[in-house]
Amino acid sequence: MSTAAETQTHESTSTNASEMAVSIEGLHKHFGLGERTVKAVAGIDLSIRRGEITALLGPNGAGKTTTLDMLLGLTDPSAGSVAVYGQRPARAAKAGVIAGVLQTGGLLSDLSVRETVEVIASLHGGDALARVPAVLDRTDLAPIARRRISKCSGGEQQRVKFALALVADPDILVLDEPTAGMDVTARRHFWDVMRADADAGRTILFATHYLEEAEQFARRTVVMHRGVIVADAPTAQLRANLGGRTLSADLPAGGADELVLRLERTEGIGDVRIDAGRVSLRAADSDAAASVLLNAGAHDLEIAAPTLETAFTALTED
Numbered sequence: 001m002s003t004a005a006e007t008q009t010h011e012s013t014s015t016n017a018s019e020m021a022v023s024i025e026g027l028h029k030h031f032g033l034g035e036r037t038v039k040a041v042a043g044i045d046l047s048i049r050r051g052e053i054t055a056l057l058g059p060n061g062a063g064k065t066t067t068l069d070m071l072l073g074l075t076d077p078s079a080g081s082v083a084v085y086g087q088r089p090a091r092a093a094k095a096g097v098i099a100g101v102l103q104t105g106g107l108l109s110d111l112s113v114r115e116t117v118e119v120i121a122s123l124h125g126g127d128a129l130a131r132v133p134a135v136l137d138r139t140d141l142a143p144i145a146r147r148r149i150s151k152c153s154g155g156e157q158q159r160v161k162f163a164l165a166l167v168a169d170p171d172i173l174v175l176d177e178p179t180a181g182m183d184v185t186a187r188r189h190f191w192d193v194m195r196a197d198a199d200a201g202r203t204i205l206f207a208t209h210y211l212e213e214a215e216q217f218a219r220r221t222v223v224m225h226r227g228v229i230v231a232d233a234p235t236a237q238l239r240a241n242l243g244g245r246t247l248s249a250d251l252p253a254g255g256a257d258e259l260v261l262r263l264e265r266t267e268g269i270g271d272v273r274i275d276a277g278r279v280s281l282r283a284a285d286s287d288a289a290a291s292v293l294l295n296a297g298a299h300d301l302e303i304a305a306p307t308l309e310t311a312f313t314a315l316t317e318d
Helices: 004-019 064-071 089-094 113-122 126-138 154-166 184-199 211-217 235-243 256-265 286-295 308-316
Strands: 020-031 038-049 053-057 079-084 098-101 172-176 203-207 220-225 228-234 245-250 269-275 278-283 299-304
Touching (some): 053 064, 053 211, 064 079, 064 172, 113 154, 154 184, 184 203, 211 308, 220 235, 220 308, 228 308, 256 269, 269 286, 278 286, 286 299
Parallel strands (some): 053 203, 172 203
Antiparallel strands (some): 020 038, 020 079, 245 278, 245 299
16 A cells, blocks of 8 residues: 555655656767768757747757657657657657658648648547648748648748647657748748747757747757757756857057957956957856046947857867
8 A cells, every 4th residue: 555655655656747748868870880880969858848848959960850759759869768748759649649840851742731731630540630720820821821832932841840849739749940031021920920839839859040039039048069968947047057148349540459358358358359459258247348448538339149059069069
């Protein structure tokens, strides 16, 4: 007979398990043999809770797409484990728990947009078929529903892939460069839909080269480089910790050399540059740096908040 404490512990464990959407432990993926072996993913651990919005960043070859492929059950790990709500990825994908919008994978060119979505919906049953009209509206495909895939632009085909992912109404959406090929208006509409889904509790993991998308949308950012995770933190914290603030000002009349020396001697100030009569620098303490500049007679001072791009560059440069 279990005690009250044991029952409480079991209930707590079950709750925690149900809250963990993605669990990745010791994940490796190798391609090739012997000296030609390529370590695409070289041992990562990653957990994503239900309802989290996470950006996966990294330069080309960092291992992002390979990681997402394993998460979707499209390829098996060389070592380690991946679980989606405690299930194997392939099983979760078959059940419609997880779905993805990928860079790779073609569409049947002879089918219309509506037919393409209906074919995939039919694999998920009657509820999915009933969702087709709403999904076409949400992805802004209703006006071109009769258009053949072969006549769709790259951005329109990307939106079709998005519709295919939504039609199963998955708990987790995995997006690999989801807005590639989309124009500015389509990208804005896409993220409006994603924000609504996130607010409704859907878990979203997306890889992107558009750092502004991660900055504006992701609450958490994971940075990969050479097959490993080099940073994992709330997006705002990652930006603040690694970016610093950028200051620039017009040089005072005379005394530029002395100002540069004072800046270089001030702790926490770096990357001092002079160009076209303006000095620019990066500082952990922007107030102290601004004081040095103003006291030296610099004027037209500008202070810019750190960006995710500066943090990303710092983490992934050799």
